[in-house]
Amino acid sequence: MEVKFSELQDDFSKLRLDAEYFRKNYLELLAAIKSKGFSKIGDFSFVTDGIHESISFCDESSINLISAKSPKNNFFDLSSNHYISADQHVKNTRTELLLDDVVVSTVGTIGNCAVVEHDMLPANSDRHVGIIRINDGVKPYYLSTFLLSKYGKFQTLRESTGNVQLNLFIYKIKELLVPNVSSVFQEKIESTCRLASTKRNDSQQTYSQAEEILLAEVGLKDFSPSNEPVNIKNFSESFQTSGRLDAEYYQKKYDDYINLVRAYKMGSQTISEACVQNGQNFNPDTKTEYRYIELSNIGKSGDINGCIVDLGEALPSRARRLVRKGDVIISSIEGSLDSCALITQEYDNALCSTGFYVLRSDKINSETLLVLFKSEPMQNLLKQSCSGTILTAINKDEFLNIPVPLIDKEKQQAIATLIEQSFALKKQSEHLLEVAKKAVEIAIEQNEETALQYISNNG
Numbered sequence: 001m002e003v004k005f006s007e008l009q010d011d012f013s014k015l016r017l018d019a020e021y022f023r024k025n026y027l028e029l030l031a032a033i034k035s036k037g038f039s040k041i042g043d044f045s046f047v048t049d050g051i052h053e054s055i056s057f058c059d060e061s062s063i064n065l066i067s068a069k070s071p072k073n074n075f076f077d078l079s080s081n082h083y084i085s086a087d088q089h090v091k092n093t094r095t096e097l098l099l100d101d102v103v104v105s106t107v108g109t110i111g112n113c114a115v116v117e118h119d120m121l122p123a124n125s126d127r128h129v130g131i132i133r134i135n136d137g138v139k140p141y142y143l144s145t146f147l148l149s150k151y152g153k154f155q156t157l158r159e160s161t162g163n164v165q166l167n168l169f170i171y172k173i174k175e176l177l178v179p180n181v182s183s184v185f186q187e188k189i190e191s192t193c194r195l196a197s198t199k200r201n202d203s204q205q206t207y208s209q210a211e212e213i214l215l216a217e218v219g220l221k222d223f224s225p226s227n228e229p230v231n232i233k234n235f236s237e238s239f240q241t242s243g244r245l246d247a248e249y250y251q252k253k254y255d256d257y258i259n260l261v262r263a264y265k266m267g268s269q270t271i272s273e274a275c276v277q278n279g280q281n282f283n284p285d286t287k288t289e290y291r292y293i294e295l296s297n298i299g300k301s302g303d304i305n306g307c308i309v310d311l312g313e314a315l316p317s318r319a320r321r322l323v324r325k326g327d328v329i330i331s332s333i334e335g336s337l338d339s340c341a342l343i344t345q346e347y348d349n350a351l352c353s354t355g356f357y358v359l360r361s362d363k364i365n366s367e368t369l370l371v372l373f374k375s376e377p378m379q380n381l382l383k384q385s386c387s388g389t390i391l392t393a394i395n396k397d398e399f400l401n402i403p404v405p406l407i408d409k410e411k412q413q414a415i416a417t418l419i420e421q422s423f424a425l426k427k428q429s430e431h432l433l434e435v436a437k438k439a440v441e442i443a444i445e446q447n448e449e450t451a452l453q454y455i456s457n458n459g
Contacts, residue, residue: 045174048094067125149441275363279358287311319352364404439451
């Protein structure tokens with residue numbers, strides 16, 4: 001596209017001469033925003049970034065550390081979150097997150113953002129996020145939803161710079177254009193997003209109820225494993241049977257978890273006896289498009305947060321497991337053992353990484369299997385079975401030999417009902433966020449009345 005110098009003086013003042021910056025669709029999107037009237041984020045907000053020094057991590061702390069991986073599409077994913085020490089938190093008041101701050105990822109997947117809510121506080125942040133603290137006149141969820149719309153996303157991508165790794169700098173965030181809309185429209189976007197947040201929280205609480213049923217059923221509520229550092233075993237009880245010489249493997253607490261599972265009133269079996277494992281490799285057709293699920297797509301409650309969609313020839317070599325509705329996938333890699341998920345209709349016939357074990361069972365329904373593998377006893381037994389040096393993981397034989405309780409059928413049904421409700425609530429939450437985002441785009445492209453009607457018809 002040819003652009004006259006006189007039309008681009010404002011952009012040239014930013015010292016951008018690269019053709020990518022002046023793509024035709026970028027200029028069209030920019031013109032649409034300007035036609036509505038706009039403000040720059042810096043006009044109505046204080047904008048800063050997170051801590052620049054090395055982070056002092058502390059597992060005993062309750063202060064969330066928000067990084068570029070935390071904000072997603074109008075919610076925070078804290079499933080693999082870390083915590084910052086209280087001392088460093090107190091020393092960095094500038095970067096402490098406050099209620100209704102809008103947090104934007106500035107590296108990695110640039111432009112993901114979410115609004116800070118009560119349940120994630122106290123929290124602080126690292127240097128890979130931008131913090132937008134609104135002063136007046138703009139609702140936080142309207143701003144975050146706009147930034148996630150195509151009119152916001154193109155700006156965060158367009159304004160990112162760097163050679164090895166793109167970065168969206170704070171001074172660039174201040175310059176992003178936000179269309180002026182009425183307070184009525186902003187309020188509607190705000191209430192729609194907050195309803196979505198409520199449904200997401202309800203989804204997580206419903207999952208917790210299913211987990212409580214399972215834990216009570218297997219006797220974990222009053223169970224306390226041994227913390228003794230020494231466990232003496234003879235040769236026949238150790239290396240001769242397991243082939244393992246590492247002391248970690250023989251910790252007394254693992255014996256306690258195994259005994260707990262085996263003592264279950266309805267009996268237990270090994271995974272190989274209770275389940276069918278799909279270990280067959282699938283060779284993707286190079287010119288066919290597939291959905292590919294990897295570790296980063298697995299949510300905290302066993303759900304799947306999106307996937308990669310690409311041609312077979314572009315997928316990594318580990319994309320070799322074909323999954324079906326009702327399968328449960330379990331990570332084999334230490335450090336991500338709780339990355340377990342249930343394959344729903346949406347991901348039927350998708351591919352997943354060979355780093356997952358793929359299971360189904362006619363003795364334990366899929367929902368119970370999911371909750372079971374994410375439970376404390378099974379997570380500990382999975383960890384015990386890990387071995388290796390460079391990449392610590394569970395080999396197939398060790399995995400299939402792990403015992404699982406054959407949960408009572410009535411309890412299984414109760415768990416299945418709650419998990420179905422949990423997944424449905426999460427789906428409703430995601431739908432509402434998409435409706436809000438689409439409504440913002442309609443308000444820019446058409447008018448607010450049409451956008452409000454869209455929310456009314458689809459909310």
